[in-house]
Each structure stands twice: as structure tokens, then as C-alpha cells.
Amino acid sequence: xxxxxxxxxxxxxxxxxxxxxxxxxxxxxxxxxxxxxxxxxxxxxxxxxxxxxxxxxxxxxxxxxxxxxxxxxxxxxxxxxxxxxxxxxxxxxxxxxxxxxxxxxxxxxxxxxxxxxxxxxxxxxxxxxxxxxxxxxxxxxxxxxxxxxxxxxxxxxxxxxxxxxxxxxxxxxxxxxxxxxxxxxxxxxxxxxxxxxxxxxxxxxxxxxxxxxxxxxxxxxxxxxxxxxxxxxxxxxxxxxxxxxxxx
Amino acid sequence: xxxxxxxxxxxxxxxxxxxxxxxxxxxxxxxxxxxxxxxxxxxxxxxxxxxxxxxxxxxxxxxxxxxxxxxxxxxxxxxxxxxxxxxxxxxxxxxxxxxxxxxxxxxxxxxxxxxxxxxxxxxxxxxxxxxxxxxxxxxxxxxxxxxxxxxxxxxxxxxxxxxxxxxxxxxxxxxxxxxxxxxxxxxxxxxxxxxxxxxxxxx
Numbered sequence: 025x026x027x028x029x030x031x032x033x034x035x036x037x038x039x040x041x042x043x044x045x046x047x048x049x050x051x052x053x054x055x056x057x058x059x060x061x062x063x064x065x066x067x068x069x070x071x072x073x074x075x076x077x078x079x080x081x082x083x084x085x086x087x088x089x090x091x092x093x094x095x096x097x098x099x100x101x102x103x104x105x106x107x108x109x110x111x112x113x114x115x116x117x118x119x120x121x122x123x124x125x126x127x128x129x130x131x132x133x134x135x136x137x138x139x140x141x142x143x144x145x146x147x148x149x150x151x152x153x154x155x156x157x158x159x160x161x162x163x164x165x166x167x168x169x170x171x172x173x174x175x176x177x178x179x180x181x182x183x184x185x186x187x188x189x190x191x192x193x194x195x196x197x198x199x200x201x202x203x204x205x206x207x208x209x210x211x212x213x214x215x216x217x218x219x220x221x222x223x224x225x226x227x228x229x230x231x232x233x234x235x236x237x238x239x240x241x242x243x244x245x246x247x248x249x250x251x252x253x254x255x256x257x258x259x260x261x262x263x264x265x266x267x268x269x270x271x272x
Numbered sequence: 273x274x275x276x277x278x279x280x281x282x283x284x285x286x287x288x289x290x291x292x293x294x295x296x297x298x299x300x301x302x303x304x305x306x307x308x309x310x311x312x313x314x315x316x317x318x319x320x321x322x323x324x325x326x327x328x329x330x331x332x333x334x335x336x337x338x339x340x341x342x343x344x345x346x347x348x349x350x351x352x353x354x355x356x357x358x359x360x361x362x363x364x365x366x367x368x369x370x371x372x373x374x375x376x377x378x379x380x381x382x383x384x385x386x387x388x389x390x391x392x393x394x395x396x397x398x399x400x401x402x403x404x405x406x407x408x409x410x411x412x413x414x415x416x417x418x419x420x421x422x423x424x425x426x427x428x429x430x431x432x433x434x435x436x437x438x439x440x441x442x443x444x445x446x447x448x449x450x451x452x453x454x455x456x457x458x459x460x461x462x463x464x465x466x467x468x469x470x471x472x473x474x475x
Contacts, residue, residue, distance in 0.1 A: 034354040058389065068343065100365060101347035118353035119361070159354075217351040219394055219434060219459045271354070 028256040029123065032271040034224075036156040041115040042248075043231075045149035050141065052091070057109055057140040058203060059094050067096035069104065082111050100199035105133060112150075113138045146239055151231030152251045156259070157214065158166045158267055159221045169213055169222060174270070177211055177226070177262040191214075192224070200254060209258065228258050334379045341383040342372045348386050348393075355397045360404060367407045382413035387432035389415055391458050396432055398459035402475030419473035426465070426473045434458045442468050 026032075050058070063069075072095060076088040093108030103116040114130045121129075158174055167210035169189050171178045179194045208229040216223035230251045238244045286464045305320050345368055353361065370376075371384060395401070405417035405428075415430045422443075429437040438461065439453040454464060 036354060038350065038353075068339065099343060099346075101343050101350065117347065117350035119350075119358060157354075216393075217390070218355070219398055219457075247456060 026256075026260055026268075028253050030256075030267075031122070035118070036119055036158050036271050037120040037154060038118045038225075039115055039151040039153075040112055040120055040126060041151075042126070043111055043113035043149070043151045043153075044134060044137070044147055045111040045151075046141070047110075047148040054107055054140060055091065055107070055260055058137060061136060061140055061249045062094070062096060062105065062107060065096060065098075067098050067103075070095040071096070103129070107137070107179045112143045123252060127245075131245075141248040147244075149231055149233040149239050150237060150244065150247060150251075151229065151233075152248065152255060153229040154255055154259070156226040156228075158224050158263075159218050159228070160223065160270065161217050162220050162222060167264070169224065171211075171224065174224060174264055174267045175211060175226065175262055176264060177209060191208070202255055203250060203254065204232055204236050205251065205254060206233055207254075207258065209262075211262075226259070228255055228262075230255055230258075310370050338372050338374045338377060338379075338383065342368060344386050345372075345384065345389050348389055352393045352397060356393075363404050364407075367404070369408055371409060378411075381409070381411040383431070384409040384415050385413040388413060388430045391415075391430040391432060391434050391436065392417060395428065395430060395436060395458040395461060399462040399470075399474060403473065405473075415440070421472045424468075424472055426468075426470075428461070430458070436461060438464075440465060440468050 048090075060102045072092045074088075074090045074092045075086055077084045079085075079089040093106050094108070096105040098104070101117060104117075106115075112133060114126075114133055116126060116129075120126070160174060161169065163170070170193050171189065171192060177194070179192070181189070192211070192213040194212075195208070197206070197208050199206045208227075210225075210227045212225045212227075214223045214225055232238075232247060232251075238247050273329055346365060349356070349361065349364065349469060356364070360378045377383075388409075395417070403419065405419045408416040408418070410416060410429065417430065418425065420426075424439075425439075425441045425442060429440045431437060434457050436453065436458045437453075437455045439451065441449065441451045450468075452468070456464055462474065465473075
């Protein structure tokens with residue numbers, strides 16, 4: 025098992041997201057202020073709106089229209105920021121820039137967000153999500169997903185199911201009680217971007233929600249470091265030495 | 273006739289003389305004809321004489337399309353990031369920036385497609401290519417990768433669905449020129465090029 029901060033040569037991390045969520049939603053005015061401030065990033069903007077339709081005499085009519093959130097994408101796709109009524113999130117795609125850079129960037133954005141959100145609005149949830157993908161070379165003599173060889177986190181099928189597993193998906197919603205952390209853990213088979221390969225994802229979503237959510241900067245940073253530690257432990261517990269060989 | 277490309281705000285909004293192409297600088301714009309076929313016709317007052325100039329105008333829409341496609345290509349590369357070195361990827365991004373430079377790109381051509389780009393990336397990964405090729409694109413959006421070592425040349429068109437069309441030219445020690453061309457699957461190019469010593473190009 026590798027220690028926290030260990031970087032694999034072929035990092036399987038395809039997406040990392042950090043999210044800060046407020047207890048109460050922002051008003052239209054406050055959301056507009058936040059959006060205006062984030063314009064200085066000069067990212068590509070998308071405005072996502074929730075529409076409700078009703079059918080009148082067979083024709084759809086818009087019953088309500090409400091701004092959901094803004095999505096800001098860097099020109100090279102390296103970061104995606106979402107600003108909603110209750111949340112700020114930062115996602116980075118591969119290659120992962122490393123913890124210090126990722127968390128530093130999220131902190132810059134958090135500070136920017138707080139200028140308009142204000143320092144008194146309490147946070148309800150803080151979470152980190154890491155999506156990994158393992159590209160596994162196909163073996164013609166083994167026409168099935170060799171899940172058990174690459175993941176310790178796996179399903180166990182009853183023996184009567186003797187056909188090869190063609191598609192695979194497993195999800196658990198659990199947590200770490202002592203740390204008051206919630207954990208959503210999932211793994212899915214996906215089409216591999218490489219020729220002659222099959223791929224498995226390992227999605228680790230860790231968060232603290234509603235109870236003892238830190239509100240000050242040092243406390244938030246301490247929680248994020250704890251989540252990082254737990255994420256690393258979960259990752260290492262889920263993979264096998266065969267997986268480590270694939271990504272080293 | 274003014275043939276330069278000119279970045280503009282929206283084509284359909286009102287233009288002012290200040291937004292006229294450089295050829296009009298100091299000449300004044302008298303009238304402005306409606307846009308037809310992507311062309312904008314200007315009439316200039318030039319010391320009493322008038323002349324009609326036509327400018328190909330780069331619209332905001334084109335700039336946005338180029339931005340979007342560039343972002344799509346870079347985001348697509350994220351899927352392959354773990355198999356590309358960091359320096360390799362950074363260099364590739366610079367090449368994509370040049371390929372879709374709005375001041376240089378001919379917008380009558382199709383932009384390089386994501387499908388072609390995926391074939392290109394698989395070509396690089398599955399053939400263990402260490403040397404970055406020159407990058408270009410055909411008018412229908414197919415990415416072209418080319419390697420040159422002295423007079424030896426390899427040119428590959430990256431078609432969708434992992435198909436490539438390639439031409440290799442190599443000069444032997446006695447100056448004899450040998451060449452080959454084929455259509456094949458991207459993953460096997462190094463094998464097909466074995467008689468040509470592909471390390472010459474791929475490193």
C-alpha cells in the first residue's frame with residue numbers, strides 16, 4: 025500500500041472535483057454578483073436553466089424557468105467551475121496537477137466566491153470526488169472483465185451465473201463513522217479509449233454533510249486534508265498489486 | 273479588393289468606421305453593403321474618389337466555433353493523458369493552438385474533428401511514438417501527422433475509427449528511394465513500417 029501523496033507514473037485519475045455547498049440558497053441578486061466576479065477568469069460560460077413545461081392543448085408551454093447554475097470551462101479544458109445557488113465546485117481533468125496545486129486553486133476560487141457570498145453564510149457540505157480509470161489489456165483467452173484481479177472492491181455473483189460478465193456496475197453509499205464522513209464508492213465497466221483494452225472506473229466521493237461541517241479556514245483545510253488521507257486509504261484498499269503494476 | 277481576414281464583433285450588428293479593415297485606415301467609410309455569402313462590401317471615400325472593397329469577415333460565431341473545437345480536442349486528450357507524457361502533451365497543445373489559430377485558419381475548411389484526433393492519439397500511444405510529429409489538417413477536418421528525418425518522410429492521415437492512410441518515403445545508403453503507401457489500422461503502423469526502420473521517425 026502506497027502512502028498519501030504517492031503519485032503513480034500513469035496516474036489513473038481522470039477527474040477530481042471539490043465542492044463547497046451552502047446551507048441556504050443564494051438570491052438571484054447574489055448569484056448574479058458571484059457570476060459577475062467570476063467573469064474575470066475569462067472562461068467559456070454556459071448558463072444552465074431549469075425549465076418546467078406543461079402541455080396545453082397538446083402543445084408544450086414553459087411553465088417556469090429558473091437559472092440553475094453557471095458552468096465555466098477553461099479554454100484548454102483543464103478546469104471546470106460550477107457556480108450554483110448553493111454551491112461552488114471545481115473539477116480538473118487529467119492530468120491531475122497534484123494535491124497542492126488543486127487545493128490551492130480551489131482555495132483561490134473559494135476566496136473569490138466568499139467576497140460576494142459573504143463570510144456569514146454557513147457551509148452545509150464539503151466534499152471531494154476522485155474518478156479513476158484503469159485501462160486493462162484484453163486477453164483473448166479470458167473473454168470477461170477480470171475484475172477480481174484488479175479490484176478488491178467488487179461484486180460476488182452466485183455460481184449459477186456462469187456466463188462472462190459483460191457489463192459491470194457496483195455502488196455503495198457508506199461512510200467512516202469516526203470521521204463523520206460520508207462515502208459513495210462505485211465502479212463501472214466503461215468502453216476503453218485505447219484499442220484492445222477494457223476499462224474499469226473507481227469513483228470515490230467523500231464528504232461531510234450537515235454535521236460538524238467546519239466553517240473557518242483552518243478547520244476547512246484540516247477537513248480537506250483528512251478527506252485526502254481517507255481517499256488515499258480507500259483507493260489503496262480497493263486496488264490490487266496487478267492494478268499498481270498497470271499504473272506504475 | 274481587400275482580401276484580409278478581419279476579426280469582428282457580431283456580423284449582424286451595426287459597424288462603425290473604426291471597425292473597418294486596416295486597408296480603410298484614414299480613408300473613411302461611406303456606405304456599407306449587407307453581408308452576402310460571408311462577404312462584407314465596404315465603400316470608401318478616398319480623397320474624393322470612391323472604391324468598393326470586399327472583406328472576408330471573421331465573425332464572432334467563427335471565433336467561438338474555433339474556441340469550442342479547440343476545447344473539445346483538448347478535453348478529448350484528457351482521456352489519454354495517463355498514456356502521454358506531460359511534456360509531450362504540453363507540446364501537443366501548442367500545436368493545436370497553432371492549428372486552430374483564428375487569424376490563420378481558413379474557415380471555409382472544416383475544423384479538425386474529434387474522431388480524427390482520437391485516431392491520432394491512439395496512433396501515438398499504440399506505436400510508442402516518442403517524437404512529436406508536425407500537425408496539419410485537410411479541408412475536410414482530417415488530422416495529418418508528418419515526420420521528417422533528413423529526406424525520409426512519413427505522412428499519416430488520421431481518419432475516424434482508428435483508420436489511417438499513410439505514405440512513407442525513405443532514401444537508402446546508396447541514394448535509392450523506396451516508398452510505400454497504404455490504408456491500415458492505427459495500432460499496427462509500426463509493424464507495417466518495419467522495413468523502413470520506423471525508429472527514424474518515431475524515436
